Each structure stands twice: as structure tokens, then as C-alpha cells.
Amino acid sequence: MQYKAPRGTQDILPGDSERWQWLERTFREVCALYGYQEIRTPIFEQTELFQRGLGEATEVVTKEMYTFEDRGGRSLTLKPEGTAPAIRAYLENHLGGPGQVTRLYYITPIFRYERPQAGRYRQAHQTGLELIGSGSPEADAEVIDLTLRWYRQLGIQQLTLKVNTLGMRDCRTRYREALLDYARPLLRDLSDEERVRFESNPLRMLDSKDPRVQAAMAEAPTLEAFLEAESQEHFERLLEILGTLGAEFEVDRRLVRGLDYYTKTVFEVQSPDLGAQNALCGGGRYDNLIQEIGGPPTPATGVAMGIERALLALEAAGALPETAAPADAFAIVLTKSPEAERWLADWRSRGLRLLTDPERRSAKSQFRQADKSGAPFAVTIGDEELERGSAKVKQLSTGEEREVAPEAVVEHIRSALEA
Numbered sequence: 001m002q003y004k005a006p007r008g009t010q011d012i013l014p015g016d017s018e019r020w021q022w023l024e025r026t027f028r029e030v031c032a033l034y035g036y037q038e039i040r041t042p043i044f045e046q047t048e049l050f051q052r053g054l055g056e057a058t059e060v061v062t063k064e065m066y067t068f069e070d071r072g073g074r075s076l077t078l079k080p081e082g083t084a085p086a087i088r089a090y091l092e093n094h095l096g097g098p099g100q101v102t103r104l105y106y107i108t109p110i111f112r113y114e115r116p117q118a119g120r121y122r123q124a125h126q127t128g129l130e131l132i133g134s135g136s137p138e139a140d141a142e143v144i145d146l147t148l149r150w151y152r153q154l155g156i157q158q159l160t161l162k163v164n165t166l167g168m169r170d171c172r173t174r175y176r177e178a179l180l181d182y183a184r185p186l187l188r189d190l191s192d193e194e195r196v197r198f199e200s201n202p203l204r205m206l207d208s209k210d211p212r213v214q215a216a217m218a219e220a221p222t223l224e225a226f227l228e229a230e231s232q233e234h235f236e237r238l239l240e241i242l243g244t245l246g247a248e249f250e251v252d253r254r255l256v257r258g259l260d261y262y263t264k265t266v267f268e269v270q271s272p273d274l275g276a277q278n279a280l281c282g283g284g285r286y287d288n289l290i291q292e293i294g295g296p297p298t299p300a301t302g303v304a305m306g307i308e309r310a311l312l313a314l315e316a317a318g319a320l321p322e323t324a325a326p327a328d329a330f331a332i333v334l335t336k337s338p339e340a341e342r343w344l345a346d347w348r349s350r351g352l353r354l355l356t357d358p359e360r361r362s363a364k365s366q367f368r369q370a371d372k373s374g375a376p377f378a379v380t381i382g383d384e385e386l387e388r389g390s391a392k393v394k395q396l397s398t399g400e401e402r403e404v405a406p407e408a409v410v411e412h413i414r415s416a417l418e419a
């Protein structure tokens with residue numbers, strides 16, 4: 001029996017994993033510029049955290065969660081996103097208090113039972129951040145600025161930032177009613193399942209990909225008319241700051257997002273280099289979530305960015321970085337003398353990345369392996385070399401070979417690599 005990775009998952013193989021490391025390293029560096037600190041939360045949480053946090057009627061909660069009962073009869077769920085767990089941990093560990101701003105970032109797998117396709121997986125990975133304790137538009141702008149900086153740092157140039165405001169709870173309640181009123185004829189024509197879905201979450205009709213729904217909603221009322229003055233001012237100030245940051249953006253009145261916790265600001269960054277799954281990231285403000293899951297009223301805002309999608313966008317733009325050689329040198333060891341092992345140990349201690357043949361096969365075989373390994377140098381140690389007190393260091397691309405004293409080998413290779 002040949003086992004396969006489960007549908008919607010993928011192995012991240014050597015070569016690719018270096019790109020992941022580079023992308024994660026870059027994310028950490030950008031987060032540090034704004035004072036975000038890393039949080040790592042468990043892979044699973046109590047199911048109720050997500051039901052309450054993301055919204056009982058959202059597609060993620062009703063259809064996509066990996067939920068199971070453990071042997072103690074508890075209902076647990078593999079995290080479908082990082083915000084609710086980060087906020088749970090923030091509350092449980094008292095990471096902030098009244099008037100205090102807390103900045104957290106994370107790099108995490110997420111699990112959603114979705115139909116797999118290009119850019120959509122059942123185990124996907126996100127980089128994300130949460131800015132907790134500030135209700136200002138400046139906080140939203142900081143999150144967006146950091147997000148765009150990361151993409152620019154990675155070399156993703158083709159970006160569209162879409163922003164919208166969803167207002168606060170009251171305005172949304174009134175708007176939902178207006179939408180349902182407007183959509184009544186459409187709802188009558190839909191399947192039971194679709195009708196129930198849209199009735200519990202009418203805003204999703206606005207960004208539906210179904211052409212029937214799109215056509216029916218073309219003239220739907222917009223939320224703008226229902227927006228409270230406070231949300232309107234917040235949004236205007238955000239747009240003003242985005243303008244001063246030099247960020248190009250589009251106001252998209254139909255951007256609603258799939259999770260229920262959003263209030264006021266929502267945004268996505270899209271890439272024309274991705275296909276149907278064109279959202280590189282998504283985020284926004286969620287001023288009610290913390291209270292919803294048992295904390296004091298605390299405003300917050302954040303974003304999560306798909307790692308696979310960032311890599312797909314880079315690949316489509318031909319901007320993926322080259323992967324580095326797995327080692328600086330391949331040591332061809334032709335002696336059983338312990339002195340040879342001491343040389344190797346010493347070179348590694350001084351930072352030389354060394355490959356060897358653990359089988360210590362013939363000189364010919366080891367040379368062949370050195371050529372195939374991708375390492376730029378081969379260093380030969382046999383009994384003769386030990387006697388003379390020097391190793392043969394060969395640059396494989398040019399064939400140039402030198403006798404080098406063991407204590408000078410690392411320096412010799414390093415300066416050649418830097419040249």
C-alpha cells in the first residue's frame with residue numbers, strides 16, 4: 001500500500017522549505033520594525049471558541065472545521081484561523097490591560113475542509129498579526145502598512161489593496177434587514193441550502209461568485225447609507241492616512257469578508273498573478289470579538305496572509321529566489337584515521353557547512369557525489385594529505401585545486417565564496 005498525503009495537504013520539500021524559511025524570516029524582520037512579538041498557540045482549541053468567535057453561521061464554522069471529540073469527551077477543533085486563538089491567549093495570560101496596546105504576530109498552519117484547488121488547501125499556512133487595545137484608524141493603517149511592506153520586501157510588486165467599512169453592530173443589523181428585503185425575490189429562487197446560508201449571513205450575497213446572485217444584487221442598497229457618523233469618520237481618516245503612506249488602494253463597497261467578527265475596517269490585498277483564489281491576505285477591525293469571548297470591551301485590528309499564496313504570486317511573477325547550495329563543501333574522506341574526523345569537526349565548529357559520504361566509498365564515487373551535491377567545493381583528506389598536513393581544496397566550477405593547511409581551509413573557502 002502506497003500512502004499519500006491527505007487531500008488538500010502538501011509536503012514542503014527540501015529546496016522549497018528554504019523559501020518558506022526566507023519568507024518567514026522576512027516576516028519576523030518586518031514585524032520587529034513595528035514592535036510585534038511572536039505568540040504560538042496550540043494547534044487545537046475548544047470548538048466553542050471558534051463557534052462564538054467566528055460566528056455560528058459562517059461557512060468556516062458550519063462546513064469547514066476539523067472538529068473531533070477527544071478521549072475525554074471534549075469537543076476540540078483544529079484551528080481554522082489564528083485570531084480567535086490569539087485573543088483567547090491574550091485574555092487567558094493577561095497580555096494587556098485597559099489603555100494598553102498589545103502587538104502580537106504568529107506563523108501558523110490553519111485547517112479548513114474546503115474544496116482543494118490552486119491556492120486553496122485543507123491545511124494552509126498563515127503569517128498574521130493582531131494589534132489589540134486601539135480603536136484608532138492609525139492602528140488599522142499600521143496593520144495595512146506592515147502587510148504591504150512585507151509583500152514589497154518579498155518582491156511581490158503587483159498588488160491591489162481593497163478597503164471597505166462594515167460599520168458597527170447597529171448599522172449592520174439595519175443594513176442586513178434592508179438587504180434581506182431587497183433580496184426577497186432572489187431568495188425565493190434559490191435552493192433551501194443557499195437560502196438558509198444567505199438569510200443567516202445576507203452580506204455574503206454581496207461578494208458571492210454565483211452569477212445569478214451577482215446579477216440580482218447589482219442594484220442592492222449599499223451599506224454607506226446606513227453607516228454611523230463615527231464609522232464614516234474612521235474610514236475617511238484611514239483613507240487619508242493610506243494616501244500619505246503612498247499606498248494605492250481601491251474602496252470596494254462589496255468587500256465583506258467571510259468571518260463575522262469584523263466591525264468598521266475590512267481589507268484584502270489581491271494579486272492578479274493568482275487565479276480564482278486571488279486574495280493574498282485579508283484582515284480588518286474586530287471591536288466586539290474580545291467581549292464576545294468573555295473579555296472586557298477592547299478594540300482590535302489585524303490581518304492574516306496566506307504563505308502558499310505569497311509563494312504562488314512570486315512564482316507566477318518569476319520572482320522566487322534561487323535556493324542556496326545545501327553545503328559549502330563536500331569532504332572526500334579517503335582514510336580511517338581519527339585525525340581526518342578531527343579536521344572535519346574543527347571546520348564545522350568554525351561554521352563550514354560540510355557534506356560527507358557516510359559510507360566512505362571509493363575516491364571516484366565520492367567525487368561523483370561531490371559534483372552532484374551542489375556544494376561549490378570538494379576537500380580531499382587521505383593518508384597522504386594527513387602526512388603532509390594539508391587538505392586538497394578544489395573549486396568544482398573551475399577545477400582549480402590548492403593544498404591548504406587544515407587551519408586555513410575555512411578561511412580559504414569563505415573568501416573564495418565571497419569573491
Ligand code: HAM
Pocket residue numbers: 080081082083112114119120121122123124125126128129130258259279280281282283284285286301302303304305306307308309
Ligand atoms: P481569512 O481571509 O480567512 O482571514 O484568511 C486570510 C488569508 O489566509 C487568505 O487571504 C488566504 O491568503 C489565506 N487562506 C485562508 N484559507 C486558505 C486556504 N484554505 N488555502 C490557502 N490559503 C488560505 C483570517 O483568517 C483572519 N483571521 C484574518 C484576520 C486577522 N483578521 C483580523 N486579524
